[in-house]
Amino acid sequence: MPANKILHLHLESFRKRPALFHLTEERWRAAARRHRAAAKRLRVTMGWDSDIIGEALKTADVMINSNPPRDKLRIRAPRLKWIQTTGAGIDSLLPLDWLPGDIALTNNRGAHGPKAEDSCAMAISLLNARLPQMMAAQHNHAWQPVYTTPVAGKTAVVIGFGDLGQGAGRAAKKLGARVIAVTRSGKAVRPADAVYPISRIDRVLPMADFVIVTAPLTPQTRNLLDRRRLDLLKPEAALVNIGRSPVVDYDALREKLAQGTLAGALLDVFQPEPLPDNSPLWDTPNLVITPHVSCDDPRYVDRLLDFWFENFARFLAGKRLKNLVDRKLGY
Amino acid sequence: MPANKILHLHLESFRKRPALFHLTEERWRAAARRHRAAAKRLRVTMGWDSDIIGEALKTADVMINSNPPRDKLRIRAPRLKWIQTTGAGIDSLLPLDWLPGDIALTNNRGAHGPKAEDSCAMAISLLNARLPQMMAAQHNHAWQPVYTTPVAGKTAVVIGFGDLGQGAGRAAKKLGARVIAVTRSGKAVRPADAVYPISRIDRVLPMADFVIVTAPLTPQTRNLLDRRRLDLLKPEAALVNIGRSPVVDYDALREKLAQGTLAGALLDVFQPEPLPDNSPLWDTPNLVITPHVSCDDPRYVDRLLDFWFENFARFLAGKRLKNLVDRKLGY
Secondary structure, three states, X not given: OOOOOXXXXXXXXXXXXXXXXXXXXXXXXXXXXXXXXXXXXXXXXXXXOOOOHHHHHHHOOEEEOOOOOOOOHHHHOOOOOEEEOOOOOOHHHOOHXXXXXXXXXXOOOOOOHHHHHHHHHHHHHHHHOOHXXXXXXXXXXXXXXXXXXXXXXXXXXXXXXXXXXXXXXXXXXXXXXXXXXXXXXXXXXXXXXXXXXXXXXXXXXXXXXXXXXXXXXXXXXXXXXXXXXHOOOOOOOEEXXXXXXXXXXXXXXXXXXXXXXXXXXXXXXXXXXXXXXXXXXXXXXXXXXOOOOOOOOOOHHHHHHHHHHHHHHHHHOOOOOOOEOOOOOOO | OOOOOOEEEEEEEOOOOOHHHOOOHHHHHHHHHHOHHHHOOEEEEEEXXXXXXXXXXXXXXXXXXXXXXXXXXXXXXXXXXXXEOOOOOOHHHOOHHHOOOOXXXXXXXXXXXXXXXHHHHHHHHHHHOOHHHHHHHHHOOOOOOOOOOOOOXXXXXXEOOOHHHHHHHHHHHHOOOEEEEEEOOOOOOOOOOEEEEHHHHHHHHHHOOEEEEOOOOOOOOOOOEOHHHHOOOOOOOEEEEOOOHHHEOHHHHHHHHHHOOOOEEEXXXXXOOOOOOOOHXXXXXXXXXXXXXXXXXXXXXXXXHHHHHHHHHHHHOOOOXXXXXXXXXXX
């Protein structure tokens, strides 16, 4: 690419998403100051809720947009070569048949690991301590001690072992748990003590003291933890979902928590979000609800833009981009 | 001591204490099976709420009792040489002027570290994530995300750095925090990154993102975190108390939490316990109340008895006992 050519970058934000994810003027300017030379190669437009997307597509070379137009994209965006999403999960864009083969799609995986690690350390330790039960007692001004053994030596089964799953695995290891990863391939991956392919998931669920769901949503993972599989868990086990909600049957989970055939759960992801105020999940016993915060650091957009600039250097140099989405696997 | 002499061990339990701490027949028998040879040297009596204590004292050589009679002990217990308490804190026995100089007093410090470590990992991570705020929102069926940066790089100030404090320190280190210990002497101790003597506590409190109180209750620590010192904390800081409640001014703490000049707290210790149901602490915003469970493993008595048998071997061999209470320091 000629070194003097100015490229058109379009940034798209959606007001209904939390402000954390907004590509604001202020954040863009701060990032451009951190990457001064590369920023000089760019002409930037910023859209909100697709207000100027039609115009922008006509000349955009590159775009950061988690919900790009899919209809006749090649015709409407003749120069577009690369789309970056702001999130890691791209399940809302699947299947990718709308995406021309010569437009690269990259996601923001890798941004969520450290926060996911903290959130899983919190989730494992509080579910192990039966804190939801004691906090319900607190609400009733009732002194009801529950004594539990430490996490050390217990078993955490982590479903999906990408960025989030490895964060969950590090958290469980820190607390002294044994970590079993369940992945597509079943190939060894750190820091797991053992790895099983997803085809053998029924063998590992009965071993779990903690199940941590971090898998992306794909046709293969949808409803993976259905009622039958949840029934394979020990009644003393607890479940954490920081991945995608349709991977777990929440109705079955709720019933198990209410019946006491599962000790506790922490859910961070729902469908739809925000969780409607009449959802029976809110008041389910021993269930902690966090509003999709487990993997998101408030410095999110700053880091996304730093990552994008790093990748943009690769783009200019004609190198393979990082975080390319695999069109077949869908993540 | 002649190898054939049978010694009288008296075990005393108190029904008002949680069952976790009861020296039951069943637990004693299991321990005696684990330490068969030593157990053969013992004649054992078991009392509840001091029902047979007068008789027992007449012949007891050794005793496990957290609330031994103090009046004329030497006269009533002419053969008594050693008292072991079931807990670590012996503040309820202070001052020790009732204890004859030739009766050894040992406590159960060292039993609480691993559980304290888990509890502090939980407390730090959930206070850092502002979970109490989100759980209050859950109670109101309200979706109110709070995005926080991970613990890594933040500062934990641990007050007291014995068994519990070192557990707290390990927990904070695991989560990537910097650990500053505040101790009587101010001498370096692992795993703290820095240690300050208690005389300089006013210098470290403003640095804290988390303050973790683990100090024993002594005349020197009573009301250590009074209103003035709590006001030295950053409004974003959070406080954890797993030591003894009179070390912290709970009225001042409650007011700061209600005013939002402190971000959160987790309290595990109170005076009296159980916390009365009309205490204003129960409903204080951003305050998690756990009912004195942070440092107690359900295997508590089994481990205490194993420790006691180990110490009993030292006693028989005329060696210095482990966990001797320092009469001057009071712990």
